[in-house]
Amino acid sequence: MDLNELYTELILEHSQSGHNKRHLKDANCTERGHNPSCGDDITLELVCSEDGTIKDASFTGIGCAISQASTSMMIDLIKGKSKEEAETLADIFLSMIKKEITDDEELEVLEDAIVFKNISNMPARVKCAVLSWHTLKEAIKKGA
Amino acid sequence: MVSFNVEKIREDFPTLNQQVNGKTLVYLDNAATTHKPKYVLNAIKDYYEKYNANPNRGAHYLGVSATEFYESSREKVRQFINAKSAREIIFTRNATEALNLIAYSYGLKYIEEGDEIVVLISEHHSNIVPWQKIVQIKNAKLKYIYLNEDYRLDMEEVRRKITDRTKIVSLAQMSNVLGTVYPVKEIAEYAHSKGAIVIVDGAQSVPHMKVDVLDLDADFLVFSGHKMLAPMGIGVLYGKEELLEKMPPFLMGGDMIEYVEEQTTTFAELPRKFEAGTPNVEGAVGLRAAIEYIEKIGFENIQKQEENLTAYALERLKEIPYVKIYGPLDMKDRGAVISFGLEGCHPHDVSTIVDSYGVALRAGHHCAQPLMKYLKAPATSRISFYFYNTKEEIDIFIDSLSKVRKWLGYGS
Numbered sequence: 001m002d003l004n005e006l007y008t009e010l011i012l013e014h015s016q017s018g019h020n021k022r023h024l025k026d027a028n029c030t031e032r033g034h035n036p037s038c039g040d041d042i043t044l045e046l047v048c049s050e051d052g053t054i055k056d057a058s059f060t061g062i063g064c065a066i067s068q069a070s071t072s073m074m075i076d077l078i079k080g081k082s083k084e085e086a087e088t089l090a091d092i093f094l095s096m097i098k099k100e101i102t103d104d105e106e107l108e109v110l111e112d113a114i115v116f117k118n119i120s121n122m123p124a125r126v127k128c129a130v131l132s133w134h135t136l137k138e139a140i141k142k143g144a
Numbered sequence: 145m146v147s148f149n150v151e152k153i154r155e156d157f158p159t160l161n162q163q164v165n166g167k168t169l170v171y172l173d174n175a176a177t178t179h180k181p182k183y184v185l186n187a188i189k190d191y192y193e194k195y196n197a198n199p200n201r202g203a204h205y206l207g208v209s210a211t212e213f214y215e216s217s218r219e220k221v222r223q224f225i226n227a228k229s230a231r232e233i234i235f236t237r238n239a240t241e242a243l244n245l246i247a248y249s250y251g252l253k254y255i256e257e258g259d260e261i262v263v264l265i266s267e268h269h270s271n272i273v274p275w276q277k278i279v280q281i282k283n284a285k286l287k288y289i290y291l292n293e294d295y296r297l298d299m300e301e302v303r304r305k306i307t308d309r310t311k312i313v314s315l316a317q318m319s320n321v322l323g324t325v326y327p328v329k330e331i332a333e334y335a336h337s338k339g340a341i342v343i344v345d346g347a348q349s350v351p352h353m354k355v356d357v358l359d360l361d362a363d364f365l366v367f368s369g370h371k372m373l374a375p376m377g378i379g380v381l382y383g384k385e386e387l388l389e390k391m392p393p394f395l396m397g398g399d400m401i402e403y404v405e406e407q408t409t410t411f412a413e414l415p416r417k418f419e420a421g422t423p424n425v426e427g428a429v430g431l432r433a434a435i436e437y438i439e440k441i442g443f444e445n446i447q448k449q450e451e452n453l454t455a456y457a458l459e460r461l462k463e464i465p466y467v468k469i470y471g472p473l474d475m476k477d478r479g480a481v482i483s484f485g486l487e488g489c490h491p492h493d494v495s496t497i498v499d500s501y502g503v504a505l506r507a508g509h510h511c512a513q514p515l516m517k518y519l520k521a522p523a524t525s526r527i528s529f530y531f532y533n534t535k536e537e538i539d540i541f542i543d544s545l546s547k548v549r550k551w552l553g554y555g556s
């Protein structure tokens with residue numbers, strides 16, 4: 001994987017636009033995720049309704065372009081989805097990273113986040129890409 | 145002073161002469177670990193091909209030879225740091241294990257409720273976490289000496305923090321993040337006047353400068369072989385004999401005993417009292433060879449080369465806009481480690497991008513999270529040199545660094 005594949009326009013746009021990076025006044029679930037070894041540290045904020053829909057989502061914190069972009073893409077994806085659907089997407093994303101799912105059609109549901117498909121060719125950066133997805137699963141497990 | 149030819153020296157280091165990512169390797173992560181010259185590799189190979197036995201056991205030829213190898217390495221270390229006796233040199237796995245040995249053996253025995261252990265805010269985790277454990281067990285207190293704006297240390301602050309209650313002052317002679325070299329001798333003198341003992345973490349100093357335990361009046365000194373051309377898995381604990389004598393063993397088992405009865409044991413004499421189990425002879429042999437190699441080059445040459453490189457790198461880094469250096473900006477009391485941030489760029493991305501140009505540097509918290517918090521920097525990038533680095537390598541690094549912001553989508 002060379003730099004052109006890693007720092008794509010899409011990833012840079014997500015990491016720099018910050019359109020999902022803010023506090024949610026009425027968040028009813030927050031979950032922190034961090035990679036102590038490299039200093040990525042994000043907090044995911046969710047607004048979940050009674051029926052289990054993720055009505056709004058955002059994040060705060062700091063990290064590398066990869067972790068920030070991956071988080072932002074994930075938030076775009078899960079907004080408006082049910083918690084079950086969000087969890088399924090997280091599982092698909094993590095399976096993609098592990099190369100357990102390689103079929104592009106199957107991965108289409110991940111939308112922009114499909115750009116991380118080849119991140120496992122850069123082992124040092126895998127943790128950055130998966131951070132927010134693990135954090136999301138943790139949040140749902142704790143009953144967001 | 146023998147003449148110093150860096151190109152010739154680099155021929156001794158097989159790992160330095162390779163391509164990574166299609167580019168010539170520029171290795172600037174020497175504070176993490178250094179590469180190994182053929183002289184060291186051959187010494188280890190030779191040992192295994194001709195000797196290889198358990199030292200201190202058995203009277204056969206190989207066993208006796210292994211013992212001689214092992215003990216002559218100890219003697220070499222003694223001479224290298226100017227200890228009085230080889231009984232004061234304990235082989236460990238690394239600096240971390242040596243610090244744990246002191247904490248668990250000396251700390252548990254001599255720290256009492258209300259006592260204080262003082263460290264610097266810039267310590268490596270290995271010189272923080274064991275003390276946290278000891279003060280927790282003993283209901284004692286861990287105190288930090290903070291730094292000035294210029295990342296140096298103020299003796300006023302030292303005198304404020306070291307009190308009559310202080311029993312241990314433990315500090316790195318050189319910070320692995322900031323590059324600051326601290327006035328250990330002066331601090332030791334003050335600590336001793338207050339009745340405290342002084343532990344010097346030499347992980348970053350011993351490879352780069354002459355460290356003389358008698359001159360520093362250090363009670364303990366620890367360091368790791370792998371940061372000074374030797375293999376991983378060998379480290380050194382130096383302790384004043386009278387302190388080591390009154391300390392209980394750290395690990396129990398074979399080699400560290402004298403007589404074992406069913407219920408009781410008497411322990412071996414120094415240094416074996418602290419070396420349980422079959423030792424790392426290969427590591428000791430490698431460390432001796434590493435010291436011989438370093439001595440052949442000479443600290444005068446080593447320091448001159450590192451000073452030239454560091455001064456040049458500082459100057460060139462200052463040329464790049466958006467760079468912030470964490471550490472002294474001039475060469476006074478400063479070693480060959482430079483931490484920096486590049487505005488708007490996470491160190492992780494910096495590291496990946498320069499790596500694609502063949503440059504190996506370190507990104508992260510450098511095992512010094514309390515310092516990072518103190519600096520209000522979640523992570524930094526770090527370059528660190530050894531005598532085999534060159535100005536050309538710094539140019540390649542600066543070149544790659546100047547491209548990072550573009551890669552990350554900034555106009556400049």
Ligand SMILES: Cc1ncc(COP(=O)(O)O)c(C=O)c1O
Nearest residue numbers: 238239240268270316320347368
């Ligand atoms: C100042 C300092 N102390 C201690 C250590 C620990 O060394 P080791 O991991 O070899 O035990 C390091 C290594 O980075 C260091 O830089």
Ligand SMILES: [Zn+2]
Nearest residue numbers: 040064128492
């Ligand atoms: Zn990261």
